[in-house]
Amino acid sequence: MQEILQYLFSGITNGAIYAVIAVGFSMLYSSTELINFAHGEFVMLGALSMVTLAAGFGWPLVPAFVLTVAAVGMAGLLFERLAIRPVRQPDHIVLIIITVGASIFLRGLGMLIWGKDAYSMQPFSDHPPIDVAGAKLLAQSIWILVIVMALTAGLHLFYRRTLTGKAMSACAVSKKAAWIVGIPTKWMVLLAFALATAMGAVAGAIIAPVTMSSYDMGTVLGLKGFCAAMLGGLGSLWGAILGGFLLGILEALGVGFVSSGLKDATAFVLLLLVLYVRPQGIIGSAEVKRF
Amino acid sequence: MGDRSQKIIYAVFVLAVILLGWGIDNAYYLQMLIFIGINTLLALSLNMLMGYAGQISLGHAAFYGIGAYVTAILTATYQVPPLLSLPAAVCMAMFVAWIVGIPTLRLSGYYLGMGTLGFGMIVHIVFREWSSVTGGASGFVGIPPLTAGPLTFDSERHYFFLVWTVVLLAIIMCRRIIDSRVGRALRAIHDGEKAAAAVGVDTKKLKLQVFVLSAGMAALAGFLYAHLIYFISPGTFGFVTSIRIVTMVVIGGMASIWGSLFGASLLTLLPEWLHAFSEFEMVVYGLILMTVMIFLPRGLTRGLLDIYERYRKNNDR
Amino acid sequence: MNATAKTMTDNAALLEIKGVDKKFGGVNALRDIGFCLNQGSITGLIGPNGAGKTTLFNLITGVFPADRGEIRFKGRPVNRCRVHELVRLGIARTFQNVELFENMTVLENILVGLHTRTKCGMLESMLRFPRTIREEKKAMTRATELLEFVGLQKYMHQRSSDLPFGWQRLLELARALAAEPGLLLLDEPAAGLNMSETRELGELIKQIKDQGITILLVEHDMSLTMSISEKIVVLDQGKKIAEGPPRTVQSDETVMAAYLGKAKK
Ligand SMILES: Nc1ncnc2c1ncn2[C@@H]1O[C@H](COP(=O)(O)OP(=O)(O)OP(=O)(O)O)[C@@H](O)[C@H]1O
Numbered sequence: 072m073q074e075i076l077q078y079l080f081s082g083i084t085n086g087a088i089y090a091v092i093a094v095g096f097s098m099l100y101s102s103t104e105l106i107n108f109a110h111g112e113f114v115m116l117g118a119l120s121m122v123t124l125a126a127g128f129g130w131p132l133v134p135a136f137v138l139t140v141a142a143v144g145m146a147g148l149l150f151e152r153l154a155i156r157p158v159r160q161p162d163h164i165v166l167i168i169i170t171v172g173a174s175i176f177l178r179g180l181g182m183l184i185w186g187k188d189a190y191s192m193q194p195f196s197d198h199p200p201i202d203v204a205g206a207k208l209l210a211q212s213i214w215i216l217v218i219v220m221a222l223t224a225g226l227h228l229f230y231r232r233t234l235t236g237k238a239m240s241a242c243a244v245s246k247k248a249a250w251i252v253g254i255p256t257k258w259m260v261l262l263a264f265a266l267a268t269a270m271g272a273v274a275g276a277i278i279a280p281v282t283m284s285s286y287d288m289g290t291v292l293g294l295k296g297f298c299a300a301m302l303g304g305l306g307s308l309w310g311a312i313l314g315g316f317l318l319g320i321l322e323a324l325g326v327g328f329v330s331s332g333l334k335d336a337t338a339f340v341l342l343l344l345v346l347y348v349r350p351q352g353i354i355g356s357a358e359v360k361r362f
Numbered sequence: 363m364g365d366r367s368q369k370i371i372y373a374v375f376v377l378a379v380i381l382l383g384w385g386i387d388n389a390y391y392l393q394m395l396i397f398i399g400i401n402t403l404l405a406l407s408l409n410m411l412m413g414y415a416g417q418i419s420l421g422h423a424a425f426y427g428i429g430a431y432v433t434a435i436l437t438a439t440y441q442v443p444p445l446l447s448l449p450a451a452v453c454m455a456m457f458v459a460w461i462v463g464i465p466t467l468r469l470s471g472y473y474l475g476m477g478t479l480g481f482g483m484i485v486h487i488v489f490r491e492w493s494s495v496t497g498g499a500s501g502f503v504g505i506p507p508l509t510a511g512p513l514t515f516d517s518e519r520h521y522f523f524l525v526w527t528v529v530l531l532a533i534i535m536c537r538r539i540i541d542s543r544v545g546r547a548l549r550a551i552h553d554g555e556k557a558a559a560a561v562g563v564d565t566k567k568l569k570l571q572v573f574v575l576s577a578g579m580a581a582l583a584g585f586l587y588a589h590l591i592y593f594i595s596p597g598t599f600g601f602v603t604s605i606r607i608v609t610m611v612v613i614g615g616m617a618s619i620w621g622s623l624f625g626a627s628l629l630t631l632l633p634e635w636l637h638a639f640s641e642f643e644m645v646v647y648g649l650i651l652m653t654v655m656i657f658l659p660r661g662l663t664r665g666l667l668d669i670y671e672r673y674r675k676n677n678d679r
Numbered sequence: 680m681n682a683t684a685k686t687m688t689d690n691a692a693l694l695e696i697k698g699v700d701k702k703f704g705g706v707n708a709l710r711d712i713g714f715c716l717n718q719g720s721i722t723g724l725i726g727p728n729g730a731g732k733t734t735l736f737n738l739i740t741g742v743f744p745a746d747r748g749e750i751r752f753k754g755r756p757v758n759r760c761r762v763h764e765l766v767r768l769g770i771a772r773t774f775q776n777v778e779l780f781e782n783m784t785v786l787e788n789i790l791v792g793l794h795t796r797t798k799c800g801m802l803e804s805m806l807r808f809p810r811t812i813r814e815e816k817k818a819m820t821r822a823t824e825l826l827e828f829v830g831l832q833k834y835m836h837q838r839s840s841d842l843p844f845g846w847q848r849l850l851e852l853a854r855a856l857a858a859e860p861g862l863l864l865l866d867e868p869a870a871g872l873n874m875s876e877t878r879e880l881g882e883l884i885k886q887i888k889d890q891g892i893t894i895l896l897v898e899h900d901m902s903l904t905m906s907i908s909e910k911i912v913v914l915d916q917g918k919k920i921a922e923g924p925p926r927t928v929q930s931d932e933t934v935m936a937a938y939l940g941k942a943k944k
C-alpha cells in the first residue's frame with residue numbers, strides 16, 4: 072500500500088510535468104496544425120535558465136521564474152518568425168525536418184552555453200517531505216502540482232473568457248473563417264508559439280529542482296509530452312492534462328511492478344495503442360487524418 | 363531519362379567505384395566510403411517509402427537495427443554462417459514491417475510520423491533492455507567478419523567493393539521498380555491517394571508492400587554495418603538515426619535515386635567536416651537542416667536544379 | 680405490358696440502384712434513391728448544388744458504403760466492394776475538382792490509369808522479364824492511343840499540372856477510359872470549359888458511348904446534358920424528384936420548382 076502510494080506520488084509529479092509539456096504541443100497544434108519537435112528543447116532551455124538565474128546568480132525565485140518563462144517565450148516568437156513563417160512549402164514532412172533541425176540547433180546552443188554538465192538547484196521551499204500513510208510527498212511535488220493546476224485554470228479562463236483566447240480558439244477551428252471575420256491570424260500564430268514555448272519553459276523551471284538538468288534533457292521529455300498529448304487528444308487542453316497525468320501514473324506503476332527498463336516504453340506503447348484504436352485520443356474531437 | 367543516358371550513368375558509377383576502391387589506400391577514407399554506401403542503402407530504402415510513396419517513417423532505424431541484431435545474434439551466439447543469417451535478418455525485418463505496417467499505414471500525415479516514431483522507440487528500447495539476448499545498453503560484441511565460402515571480407519578494400527556492389531544492385535532494382543507499373547502506382551499514391559484508388563490501385567496493399575521492401579533494404583544495411591564494425595549498440599539504432607535517414611532523403615531530394623546517394627554522402631561527411639567546428643557542430647548541423655528546408659524544400663539536388671532552370675529561363679527572355 | 684417487360688429484360692440494366700440512403704451526421708445527403716442505367720446509354724444526373732450527386736458517385740464507386748439499400752453492377756451486389764475492386768469490375772470515374780497526379784507527366788497519368796489492365800508486380804518489375812517489357816510496350820501504345828483520342832498526344836511529356844484546366848479535364852477523362860470501364864461516371868466534366876470546348880467534349884462523350892460504354896453524367900450545363908442524354912434523373916435535397924427522357928423532365932413542374940426555388944433564394 073505504502074509502496075503503491077509512493078509510486079503514485081512520483082507518477083503524479085511526473086504526470087504534471089508531462090501535462091504541461093503536452094499542453095504546449097496541443098496549443099500549438101490546435102492553432103497551427105504543427106507539431107513542434109523542438110518543443111522538448113524549450114523545456115531544456117527553461118530548466119537551465121531557471122537553474123542559472125536562481126542557483127547561479129542567486130536571484131529570488133519569482134523574478135527568476137518570470138524571466139525564464141518570458142525569455143523562452145521570446146525564443147519561441149523568434150523561432151516562428153525566423154524558421155516557420157518563411158517556409159515556402161509548408162507540408163508536414165518539411166515542417167517535421169525544420170523543427171527537428173531546430174531541436175538539434177537548440178541542443179547545440181544549450182551545450183555551447185551550459186556545456187555538457189548537469190545542473191541541479193534547491194527546491195522552491197525547504198519544507199520537509201510530507202508523510203502520507205508512510206509514503207513521502209516532496210514539497211517540490213506540491214509546488215509542481217499547484218503551479219500546474221493554477222496554470223490550467225488560467226489557460227481555461229483565457230480560452231473561455233478573454234477575446235484573444237476566443238480568437239485563438241476560432242483560429243483552431245478554421246483559420247480561413249477566423250481571418251474572414253477579422254481576426255489577425257498571423258498574430259494568433261505568433262501568440263500560439265510564444266504561449267506554447269512558454270509552457271515548455273514552465274515545465275522546465277518547475278522540474279529543475281527535482282532532476283538533473285543538462286543540454287540533452289529535452290528530447291525524451293518532448294517525446295513523452297507528445298505521447299501524453301496524443302493520449303488525451305491532440306488539440307484539447309483538458310485532454311493534454313488528462314493524458315499527462317495518465318502517462319505519469321502508468322509509467323510509475325510500470326516501473327514499480329514490471330521493470331524500470333520498461334519505463335520509457337510505456338509512453339510509446341500507449342502512443343501506438345491510441346493511434347491504432349482511437350487516434351482522436353481519449354477526449355479529443357479533432358478530426359484525424361485517417362483513410 | 364533515356365535508357366542510354368542511364369547506362370552511361372551506371373558506367374560512370376561503376377568506374378568511379380573501381381577507381382576509388384583501388385586508388386585509395388587510406389583505411390580511414392575507405393571506411394568513410396563504406397559508411398556512405400551503407401547510408402545510401404538506408405536513404406534509398408526510405409526514399410522508396412517516403413520520396414516515392416509519400417509515407418513518412420520516423421522509425422526507420424528500427425529495421426536497420428533489426429538487420430544488425432539478427433545477424434549479430436545468429437552469427438555470434440549461434441554460429442550460423444553469415445550467408446544464412448543474411449536472409450534471416452532481412453526476412454525478420456520484413457516480417458516485422460508487415461505486422462506493424464498493417465495498422466500503422468492506415469494513418470497519414472503527422473499521425474503516421476508519430477506511429478512510426480513510437481514503433482522505432484519501442485524497438486530501440488527492446489535492444490537496450492533485452493540484455494540477455496542483445497547485450498543491453500553496453501552493446502553486442504564479437505560479431506564475426508563476413509565470409510561467403512572461400513571469400514572473406516575482412517579488409518576495408520574488400521568490404522568497400524562488397525558494399526558498393528550491393529548499392530549498385532539496389533539502385534538498379536529501385537530504378538526498375540520506379541519505372542514500372544508498380545512505381546507509377548506508388549507515385550500516384552503520393553500525389554493523391556483518392557485518385558490512385560479511383561484508377562484501380564490497391565493503395566493499402568501497395569503501401570504495405572513498399573513498407574516491407576523498404577524494411578528489407580534497411581535490414582540489409584544493418585547486416586552490412588554489423589559485419590563491418592563487429593560491434594553494435596542500441597544507440598546506433600535510435601531516434602537520432604531515424605531522423606538522420608529522413609534528413610538524408612530530404613536533403614538529397616525526395617523521389618530521386620541519385621539524390622539519396624548525394625544526401626547520404628553529405629550527411630556522412632558533414633559531421634566529419636563539422637568536427638573542425640567541434641563545439642559548434644550541432645548548432646551548424648541544425649542550422650543547415652533548417653536553412654535547406656526553408657529555402658529548398660525539394661532538397662538540395664532538386665532545389666539547385668530548379669534555381670538553375672529559373673535562371674536559364676530568365677536569361678532566355 | 681408484355682412488350683415493356685420484354686424490353687426491360689433485353690436491355691439488362693448495367694447498374695441498378697435500389698432504395699439507397701446516405702447520412703452525414705444530421706444531413707440526409709441521399710434518401711431512398713433508386714434508378715437503373717441501361718447498357719450502352721447516357722444518363723444525365725442533375726440537381727441543384729448540394730443535391731447529393733457527388734455523394735451518389737461516391738457510393739457507386741465504393742468510396743463509402745450506403746447506409747441502406749442496394750447497388751448492383753452487372754447483376755451482382757457491389758455495396759461492400761472497395762474502390763479499386765470496382766475499377767477492376769469496370770466502374771471508372773472523373774472528379775468534380777480534377778484529381779490528376781500532378782507531379783507526373785501526362786503520359787504517366789494514363790499509364791497509371793492502365794493499372795488494372797496490366798499485371799506486373801513488385802518482384803517482377805525488379806527482375807524485368809521479357810514479358811514485363813512486352814507489357815510495358817503494349818501499355819505505352821494503348822496510352823498513346825488514348826491521348827490521341829482526346830487530342831493530347833503532343834503534350835504527353837509535360838507535367839500534368841502544367842496543362843490548361845480544360846485539357847486537365849480531358850486528361851482525366853482519358854485516364855478513366857484507360858481502365859476500360861463498362862460504366863463511366865463523369866462529375867461535371869464541362870465545369871470551367873468554354874463553349875467550344877464544351878461542344879467538343881459533347882462529341883467525345885458521344886464517341887465514348889458508341890464504343891459501348893455506359894455513361895452517367897452529372898452536369899450543370901443543361902444544353903449539353905439535355906442534348907446527349909437519353910434519360911435524365913433529377914435529385915433535389917437528396918431525393919429523386921423526377922426521371923425520364925429530357926423533354927418530359929424539362930417540362931416537369933417539380934423540377935422547375937426545385938431549380939427556380941433555388942434561384943430565388
Ligand atoms: N464527406 C462528406 N461529409 C459530410 N457531408 C458531406 C460529405 N459529402 C457530401 N456531404 C454533404 O452532402 C450533401 C450533398 O453533397 P454533394 O457533394 O453530393 O452535392 P452535389 O449534388 O454534388 O452538389 P454540387 O452540385 O455542388 O457538386 C451536401 O449537403 C454536403 O455538404
Ligand SMILES: [Mg+2]
Binds near residue numbers: 733775
Ligand atoms: Mg458535386
